[in-house]
Amino acid sequence: MKVDLNKVNKSYTKGKNDSLHVLEDIDFSIKEGEFVSLLGPSGCGKSTILKLIAGLSHPTSGDLKVNGTPVEGPGTDRVVVFQEGGLFPWMTVLENVTYGLKIKKMKRVEAEEKAMEGLRMVHLANFTNAYPHELSGGMKQRVAIARALVMDPDVLLMDEPFAALDEQTRLILHQELQDIWQKTGKTILFITHNIREALTLSDRVLLMSTRPGTIKQTFNVQASRPRNPSDSIIVDLEKRVMAELEEEMNKVLKEEFGDDYRYKTDSVRDRDNSDMGSHI
Numbered sequence: 001m002k003v004d005l006n007k008v009n010k011s012y013t014k015g016k017n018d019s020l021h022v023l024e025d026i027d028f029s030i031k032e033g034e035f036v037s038l039l040g041p042s043g044c045g046k047s048t049i050l051k052l053i054a055g056l057s058h059p060t061s062g063d064l065k066v067n068g069t070p071v072e073g074p075g076t077d078r079v080v081v082f083q084e085g086g087l088f089p090w091m092t093v094l095e096n097v098t099y100g101l102k103i104k105k106m107k108r109v110e111a112e113e114k115a116m117e118g119l120r121m122v123h124l125a126n127f128t129n130a131y132p133h134e135l136s137g138g139m140k141q142r143v144a145i146a147r148a149l150v151m152d153p154d155v156l157l158m159d160e161p162f163a164a165l166d167e168q169t170r171l172i173l174h175q176e177l178q179d180i181w182q183k184t185g186k187t188i189l190f191i192t193h194n195i196r197e198a199l200t201l202s203d204r205v206l207l208m209s210t211r212p213g214t215i216k217q218t219f220n221v222q223a224s225r226p227r228n229p230s231d232s233i234i235v236d237l238e239k240r241v242m243a244e245l246e247e248e249m250n251k252v253l254k255e256e257f258g259d260d261y262r263y264k265t266d267s268v269r270d271r272d273n274s275d276m277g278s279h280i
């Protein structure tokens with residue numbers, strides 16, 4: 001197994017005597033070359049799981065292994081792509097992509113060759129000298145993906161990388177990411193609160209419950225690739241995921257609005273991107 005979580009719990013301390021139980025007994029594994037998504041409402045602990053795997057935070061209890069070795073801190077075997085690509089604004093596209101390679105002490109010529117390979121993969125070979133402020137949101141995320149890929153990580157961790165993009169750009173990037181994944185065979189953990197996005201991209205979708213986050217259900221997506229969100233397998237799965245989520249959403253809404261509010265999944269199904277929204 002590339003990634004292996006066994007009864008992982010995480011609590012954050014809150015003030016002196018209080019703590020927030022964010023993750024409860026999280027158990028899952030990711031096989032080499034697999035594309036797995038974590039799908040769940042905002043605040044359920046998705047980013048916390050990603051930070052634990054990245055070694056940026058530590059479990060309160062439980063086992064967490066990457067390549068069979070317990071995770072003790074960050075490492076270049078795991079690279080994260082965040083929602084806001086986190087590019088250095090004072091560096092060109094090429095400098096941003098070679099940055100990590102230079103830290104790894106790769107020679108400049110070799111680093112630039114590798115960076116160009118990464119940039120060609122995301123169709124930005126003609127933008128090497130551009131600065132981040134000259135790029136669209138989608139282009140910035142492409143640079144962030146290229147920068148992650150050139151590090152040749154064992155596991156690519158993506159935390160809602162397309163959440164801030166418009167729907168059209170997001171759909172294009174879905175196609176590109178599928179393509180990149182097929183070409184590179186990378187192991188990817190992808191986080192999203194968008195149901196259709198999870199189903200379009202993944203081999204397996206792990207649906208999380210609200211806090212304390214647990215893995216509520218697993219969905220295997222057996223549609224052929226390249227995928228299209230209107231594929232009947234995806235559409236059917238979307239309805240099943242929505243039905244599961246109705247319960248979770250009602251829990252959240254009850255906390256926020258009290259007993260008199262019930263969530264209607266039909267209204268969500270009609271929306272065109274099956275987004276779970278920013279706070280539910």
Ligand SMILES: Nc1ncnc2c1ncn2[C@@H]1O[C@H](COP(=O)(O)OP(=O)(O)O)[C@@H](O)[C@H]1O
Pocket residue numbers: 012013020022040041042043044045046047048049211
């Ligand atoms: N460093 C932290 N300290 C305290 N609480 C945190 C910290 N990081 C996240 N949380 C809380 O943990 C919960 C889960 O957060 P997060 O993992 O970011 O959820 P998600 O990514 O699913 O939206 C939230 O209630 C959040 O406020």
Ligand SMILES: [Mg+2]
Pocket residue numbers: 046047048159
């Ligand atoms: Mg998050």
